Amino acid sequence: MALFAKKPGGPSPVRRLVGESVSRRLDANPAVKRAKVDEAQIFYHPDFLDAATCDRLVALIDANRRRSTVLAEESVQDFRTSDSCDMDRWSPDVRPTDEAIADLLGIDPVHGETMQGQRYAVGQHFRAHFDYFNEAQAYWPKMVETGGQRTWTAMIYLNDVEEGGATWFPTIGIRVAPKKGLLLTWNNMKPDGDRNTATLHEGMPVVQGTKYIVTKWFREGNWIKA
Ligand SMILES: O=C(O)CCC(=O)C(=O)O
Ligand SMILES: [Fe+2]
Numbered sequence: 001m002a003l004f005a006k007k008p009g010g011p012s013p014v015r016r017l018v019g020e021s022v023s024r025r026l027d028a029n030p031a032v033k034r035a036k037v038d039e040a041q042i043f044y045h046p047d048f049l050d051a052a053t054c055d056r057l058v059a060l061i062d063a064n065r066r067r068s069t070v071l072a073e074e075s076v077q078d079f080r081t082s083d084s085c086d087m088d089r090w091s092p093d094v095r096p097t098d099e100a101i102a103d104l105l106g107i108d109p110v111h112g113e114t115m116q117g118q119r120y121a122v123g124q125h126f127r128a129h130f131d132y133f134n135e136a137q138a139y140w141p142k143m144v145e146t147g148g149q150r151t152w153t154a155m156i157y158l159n160d161v162e163e164g165g166a167t168w169f170p171t172i173g174i175r176v177a178p179k180k181g182l183l184l185t186w187n188n189m190k191p192d193g194d195r196n197t198a199t200l201h202e203g204m205p206v207v208q209g210t211k212y213i214v215t216k217w218f219r220e221g222n223w224i225k226a
Helices: 013-027 051-064 095-105 140-145
Strands: 042-045 083-087 115-120 126-129 150-157 167-169 174-176 183-187 201-203 206-208 211-219
Touching: 013 095, 013 150, 013 183, 051 083, 051 095, 051 115, 051 211, 095 115, 095 150, 095 183, 095 211
Parallel strands: none
Antiparallel strands: 042 183, 083 115, 115 211, 126 201, 150 183, 150 211, 167 174, 167 201
16 A cells, blocks of 8 residues: 555545535525434425336336346345346336436536435345445445545435334434435535545334335545546
8 A cells, every 4th residue: 555545534625515506406495394403404395206206216126127136246135135127227117206306406417326216025125235335345446436535325215114124323313214216315425525434324124014225325426527
């Protein structure tokens, strides 16, 4: 390692600016509410997506789902037990939603990763994790090539779940129950652009019913190369 190699993480002007511009835009949108917590910038739009679009995305997830994977090298059994699939951003069934999320946040769509569809059956979950990358991990150089750190996460609940399946932020102490069409979004960075450990979150086990969501992660740089 080089003698003066920069320690991973720390404040970042680029990530700070993204946090400022997105939170300013969301605060100015009367349809969007900000969670009343100090630890992180968390917002929600109670009825972002209409029922018919939700149903279409659920059908696409059912047609394309496979077992979910995680990034860490250690294989973590039972860490993420849902099924998931890539949602083709150019498909006419996906593109309007994909671009509407980017527009809501005011982030150029080229920063957005391929949207992920996820399906959780009874008992399935996504254990507590951070969406931002660990810059000390072996996978990090690959992530730099594909747009660098993740800044904002946006997810949409595509159906109502009979019981369970909430998104839980244990450090902050809030739980968001699935509600068809609701969009939840948060900044994985602190206001100074450093990684925000308070964004630790978990997809809690579904107790009854099935949970469908789409998740969109935004990078600080370009995911789509010109
Ligand atoms: O299923 C959830 O509620 C959380 C999903 C999640 O954390 C993710 O997709 O990164
Ligand atoms: Fe997550």
